[in-house]
Amino acid sequence: MIKKIKGLLNPVQKKSMIALVVLSIVISGIETVGISAILPFISVASDFSLATDNKYYHFVYTLLGFTDTQSFVITFGFVLVGFYISRGFINLCYMYFIQRYSQGIFLSLAIKIFSNYVHIKYQDMTTRNSSDLAKKLITETDNAALFFYSLLLLISELFVSSFIYAALLVVNWKVTLALTGFLGSMVFLLVKVVSGLIRKEGPKRNHFQEIYYRTINETLSNLKFIKLLAGEETAIKALNKSGQGYVNAMVMNKTYNTIPRLSLESIGFSLLISALIFALMHGESIASIIPVVSLFALAMYRLLPSVNRILSSYNNMLYYTKSIELLHEDLNIATHNLGNEPLEFTRQINIEKMSFGYTEDPVLENISLSIKKGEKIALIGESGAGKSTLADIIIGMYTSFSGHIHVDDELLSEKNMLSWREKIGYIPQSIYLFDSTVAENVVFGRQYNEQQVKEALHKAELTSFLEQNEGIHTLVGEDGSQLSGGQKQRIAIARAIYGDPDLLVLDEATSALDSRTEQKIMDNIFKVSEGKTLIIIAHRLSTIEQCDKVYKIEDRGICLVEDKTVQSDC
Structure with a gap:
């Protein structure tokens, strides 16, 4: 004692x-x-x-x-x-x-x-x-x-x-x-x-x-x-x-x-x-x-x-x-000390023979995948197959896995993980908005730049809504209670692109929206992600129509789906 x-x-x-x-x-x-x-x-x-x-x-x-x-x-x-x-x-x-x-x-x-x-x-x-x-x-x-x-x-x-x-x-x-x-x-x-x-x-x-x-x-x-x-x-x-x-x-x-x-x-x-x-x-x-x-x-x-x-x-x-x-x-719990060594993403992400499990039983096994810079890919599969897990590994949330991930020719590791995360924009299914202004929810604790906030909100097509209210200083209410579902997701888009990331990840970001609103949001996302790499996790086929490639995760493995208009097996 x-x-x-x-x-x-x-x-x-x-x-x-x-x-x-x-x-x-x-x-x-x-x-x-x-x-x-x-x-x-x-x-x-x-x-x-x-x-x-x-x-x-x-x-x-x-x-x-x-x-x-x-x-x-x-x-x-x-x-x-x-x-x-x-x-x-x-x-x-x-x-x-x-x-x-x-x-x-x-x-x-x-x-x-x-x-x-x-x-x-x-x-x-x-x-x-x-x-x-x-x-x-x-x-x-x-x-x-x-x-x-x-x-x-x-x-x-x-x-x-x-x-x-x-x-x-x-x-x-x-x-x-x-x-x-x-x-x-x-x-x-x-x-x-x-x-x-x-x-x-x-x-x-x-x-x-x-x-x-x-x-x-x-x-x-x-x-x-x-x-x-x-x-x-x-x-x-x-x-x-x-x-x-x-x-x-x-x-x-x-x-x-x-x-x-x-x-x-x-x-x-x-x-x-x-x-x-x-x-x-x-x-x-x-x-x-x-x-x-x-x-x-x-x-x-x-x-x-x-x-x-x-x-x-x-x-x-x-x-x-x-x-x-x-x-x-x-x-005295073990903390995760990550480094900020420089890391460039100009060509592609290579995942080589990667396996991962939350326990001794693997969720993903022997996964190999290449994602080119600027490519738009979709990850599909049954619930619990490991789609979100794979995305979380790619963006550096889970680091205890076997195999390797290379960004260009550089091995992704704890030494350069912070640099890698700076290049990522993430849009989840359930966005958390704190009881403050639209601008502060977009910045989310990062260095404040009013011009960048306005540009991000403009790309997310929220300008007309904000002009009818208090502009970027419009209050959103507790967890966005003053906004519609579509408006909340557009703030999520603005938050994701505020730092001008190289990689955008959508984890079933529009699954809670109706089809019409979802289509508008997805068109908007593809528009703002021009020139950027995009990874979409989705269930609806309409969500992934504009993707270059569709990968299905099944039985702990991954395969390329030739026909993205149907939910085909591997």
Whole structure:
């Protein structure tokens, strides 16, 4: 676990933690002085003559040039007031620092893990659940921040309680050890019982929270189908069930965490009052025992919450241990480091004896294919035959395959994959549009060039529609809710050609459109792809009429279809 904790921190965060630990030691000294100063002040305030009779008081009295004992005591009181105000400010600053540190860890981990997710192999990402990834990025990173906050608080309170305990030993070691024996056994019992209960709630929280996130994601993604089946209540019940499990785990954790505080406060102060009663019953003078009792009372007032925070922080760390383990796993996942070595595409793409499978069973086997620059080809076949898989391999989404792909005479590899992807425009069947302007959806995070945006939209034949609205700044709504299906696909075309790619890939891009709209879109695509290489994945024969060649994928192999007007066998 220590290795996993260290593995979550970068070098700067490790140094910052050391600095915070050093600061906590300083604060512990200040806290101890604050507790210890009460006894001498109460003593001298109760008996002014101590200012001159006690050698320690007398030394300060003469050093500062006092001539009046009352002035000395009043000044002593004002100094203590100033000290406590300063102590409060320093503690506030420390709490700010550890909060900022822990929240900085939240952001740092979220960015690191998000970076791993976007750099992971595409093939590996397809096996992961998006709601689980979102949960880790949002909830588990926040839990990690709470873990480190609890860790720093535990370290700080350990120093504070140790320093105060040492001061109590100096004042009266017999009473201190007696209290230690009783309270220590109580703390041990609480750690054994309560911490064991809290440890069980952590995995429960993680389990139910995963189901909770997944239920929300799956319900909203399939809302139309759920409504069609009148399954709204079933979805609500599923969310309620997982939500109840999550809430119960949180409630039990919070409840268990209050047990140490309530137990220690009740027992600690009861013991202190009992000790005072015992002293009175044995004829002790109230005046003589009040300073000591006041010191122990104040120490208890500070020490018991400190011990409670130690136990609470320890329990929180146990509760969020699962978060540390989950984040450590995803911080160490294999990422896909791709190079940007120059790669030219002027003649052709050659695929040689390529085989690929998501598992041990191959989807494609011994595929060989040549695509000339500027050629328009179609890939057809039954659903699940491997058409989209072959296209994804060509555009560099899947890199774990046997065989070779050459672009001109250069081997396509991880060293030049980024250069190759820059030459590709991709139009999927289901286009994602975010809730922003047409222009921003076309650019899609790339360098913004307004003239290029307008040219791409003009080629996609969206100019007349935009002129009737707000131009390139027209809002599309969430996932293009303000647009028709044809308009969404035209934005997809504009997005694909914005970077002036050499290769355009259409993955059943028009299958959801009616025949008339599809024909207009396809005519438009062939027009904008003039001089470019075009790969079309389609089911409808009308979609591929203008293609130069048609290849059919069947039985894990590929063959050239001589007559593209019929769905012939290989």
